[in-house]
Amino acid sequence: MARQNTVQREQLEDAFQVFNQVSSQLVDSYHQLQAQVACLTSELSEARSERLQQMAEKVSLANRLTRLLETLPAAVIVLDGKGVVSQVNPAAIELLPGIALGCSWKTIYQRHFKSEQQSAEQWLISGRLVTLTQRSLEPESGRIILLLDVTETRQLQERMARRQRLSVMGEMSAQLAHQIRTPLSAALIDTTHLSRTDLTQVQRERFSQRCLERLRHIESQINDMLAFAKGGQFELAPISIKALMKELQQGLEALCVEHNAVIELRFDQITDGSVIGNQAALLGAMMNVAVNALQQPGAIHLIISLHHQMDSVLIEFTDDGPGIADEHIKHILDPFYTTRPDGTGLGLAVVQSVVLAHHGKLTVDSVEAGGARFSISLPISEEVSALSDTLVTNEYESAVRSSA
Numbered sequence: 582m583a584r585q586n587t588v589q590r591e592q593l594e595d596a597f598q599v600f601n602q603v604s605s606q607l608v609d610s611y612h613q614l615q616a617q618v619a620c621l622t623s624e625l626s627e628a629r630s631e632r633l634q635q636m637a638e639k640v641s642l643a644n645r646l647t648r649l650l651e652t653l654p655a656a657v658i659v660l661d662g663k664g665v666v667s668q669v670n671p672a673a674i675e676l677l678p679g680i681a682l683g684c685s686w687k688t689i690y691q692r693h694f695k696s697e698q699q700s701a702e703q704w705l706i707s708g709r710l711v712t713l714t715q716r717s718l719e720p721e722s723g724r725i726i727l728l729l730d731v732t733e734t735r736q737l738q739e740r741m742a743r744r745q746r747l748s749v750m751g752e753m754s755a756q757l758a759h760q761i762r763t764p765l766s767a768a769l770i771d772t773t774h775l776s777r778t779d780l781t782q783v784q785r786e787r788f789s790q791r792c793l794e795r796l797r798h799i800e801s802q803i804n805d806m807l808a809f810a811k812g813g814q815f816e817l818a819p820i821s822i823k824a825l826m827k828e829l830q831q832g833l834e835a836l837c838v839e840h841n842a843v844i845e846l847r848f849d850q851i852t853d854g855s856v857i858g859n860q861a862a863l864l865g866a867m868m869n870v871a872v873n874a875l876q877q878p879g880a881i882h883l884i885i886s887l888h889h890q891m892d893s894v895l896i897e898f899t900d901d902g903p904g905i906a907d908e909h910i911k912h913i914l915d916p917f918y919t920t921r922p923d924g925t926g927l928g929l930a931v932v933q934s935v936v937l938a939h940h941g942k943l944t945v946d947s948v949e950a951g952g953a954r955f956s957i958s959l960p961i962s963e964e965v966s967a968l969s970d971t972l973v974t975n976e977y978e979s980a981v982r983s984s985a
Contacts, residue, residue: 653670653672654672654729654730655672655727655728655729655730656669656670656672656673656675656676656677656711656726656727656728656729656730657669657670657672657673657725657726657727657728658673658680658686658725658726658727658728659718659723659724659725659726660686660723660724660725660726661722661723662722662723664685664686664687664724665683665684665685665686666680666681666682666683666684666685666686666689667682667723668682669681669682673728676705676709676711676728676730677689677693677705677728679692686726692706693705693706693707694706701713701714702731708732709730709732710730710731710732710735711728711729711730711731711732712728712729712731713726713727713728714726714727714729715727761799761803764795764796764798764799765795765799767791767795768792768795768796768799771788771789771791771792771795772788772792774788775788775789775792817857817858817859818857818858818859818860819855819856819857819962820855820856820857820858820859820860820863821855822854822855822856822887822894822961824860825856825860825863825864826846826848826887828860828864829864829867829868829885830846832864832868833846833868833871833885836868836871836872836875841881842875842881842882842883843881843882843883844871844882844883844884844885845882845883845884845885846885846886847884847885847886847887848886848887854889854894854961854962855961855962856894856939856959856960856961856962857939857962858938858939858959859939862935862938863935863939863959865935866931866932866935866936866957867896867898867957869928869929869931869932870898870929870932870955870957871883871885871898872928873928873929873955874898874900874902874953874955875900877900877902877903877953881901882900882901883898883899883900883901884897884898884899884900885897885898885899886899890958892960892961893941893958893959893960893961894958894959894961895956895957895958896956896957896958896959897954897955897956897957898954898955898956898957899948899952899953899954900952900953900954901951901952902951902952902953903951903952904947904948904951904952904953905945905947905953910945910946910947914929914930914932914933914943914945932957936957936959939959939960940959940960941957941958941959941960942956942957942958943955943956943957943958944956944958
C-alpha cells in the first residue's frame with residue numbers, strides 16, 4: 582500500500598512538472614504572439630498611413646491635371662473605344678461649339694472640319710487653322726485628340742514672309758538700279774552721238790555697237806534678277822541627260838568663240854538616263870556657270886566633265902583661272918555677293934536656286950593646280966530611259982576650240 586502511494590505521488594509530481602513546463606511554454610508563446618500582433622499592428626498602421634498619403638497625392642495630382650486640362654489653350658478630346666467623346670476641356674468646347682460628352686467624334690468632325698483634308702494642319706469651317714494630333718490610349722481602348730489653333734501663328738508667319746519678300750525686293754531694286762545706271766548712262770551717251778551728222782560710217786557703227794553692248798548688258802542683269810525672283814517655279818518634265826549634254830555642247834561652241842577660249846568636254850560612256858526638271862532652266866544654269874568661269878582673269882581653258890554615279894549624275898566645270906579665295910568661297914553663292922565691279926551677284930545665286938529646285942547640289946572649291954571647280958549633282962529619275970544608246974565618247978572628248 583505504501584509503495585502504491587509512493588508511485589502515485591511520483592506520477593502526480595511528474596504530471597505537475599509537465600504541466601508547469603507546458604504552462605511556461607504557453608506563456609512564452611502568448612508573449613511572442615503579443616509581440617507579433619504589436620508588430621503587425623504597427624506595419625498595418627504604417628501601410629495605411631502610406632496608402633492614405635498615396636491617395637492624397639493621387640487626388641492632388643488629379644486636381645492639378647484637371648486644372649491643367651481646363652486652362653490648357655489647346656483643345657483636348659478623349660474618345661472611348663467606340664469613338665464616342667468621353668472627356669473634353671473648355672478649349673475644345675470653345676473651338677468646336679456643340680461638342681459634348683456622348684457625342685460621336687465622326688459627327689463632330691463632319692460638322693466642323695472641311696472635307697478632303699489629309700495633312701496634320703486642317704481648316705475648320707469657321708475659318709480657323711488647327712493642327713490635329715491623335716494618340717492611342719493603349720493598353721486601354723480609345724484615343725486622345727489634341728487640337729492646337731495655329732491661325733494667328735500662320736498669319737504672323739505669312740506677314741513675316743511678306744515683309745521679308747518686300748525687303749528682298751527693295752534690296753533687289755536698289756541693286757538693279759545701281760547696276761543699270763552705269764551701262765544706261767553709257768548707252769545714252771552713245772545714242773546721243775548717233776544723232777550727230779558729222780559721224781563717219783565707221784564711227785556710227787562703233788557707237789551703235791557700244792550702245793547695243795550696253796543694252797544687252799542691262800538685259801542680262803534684268804534677266805538674272807527675274808530668274809532669281811522666279812526661283813524654282815517652272816514646269817517639270819523628264820529630261821534626257823544625253824539630249825541635255827548635246828544642247829550644252831551647241832551653246833558652248835558660240836561661247837568659246839566669244840571668249841576666245843578652249844572648252845574641253847569629257848563625258849563618260851554611260852547608258853542614257855533622265856532627270857526630272859526643266860531643260861531650259863538647267864541648260865541656262867550650266868551656261869551661267871561656264872560664262873562665270875570664263876570671265877575670271879586669265880581663264881582661257883574650261884574642262885566640263887560628266888560622271889555617272891550610283892543614283893545621280895555629276896557635272897563638273899573646272900577652269901584654269903586664279904581660283905577662289907577661302908573668304909569668298911563661303912559667300913560666293915549668296916545673292917548680291919560678287920567680286921567683279923560690273924557683276925550683280927545674282928548669276929551663281931540663280932544657278933543655286935535652279936539646282937536646288939531640281940533636288941540637286943551645287944558645290945564650289947579651288948583646284949590645287951590653280952583655278953576653280955563648280956560641281957552640279959543631279960538625282961537620276963527612277964524612270965530611266967529605255968534607250969540603250971551610250972554617249973559617244975569620241976564625239977565629246979574632242980576639244981571645242983575657238984575658230985578665231
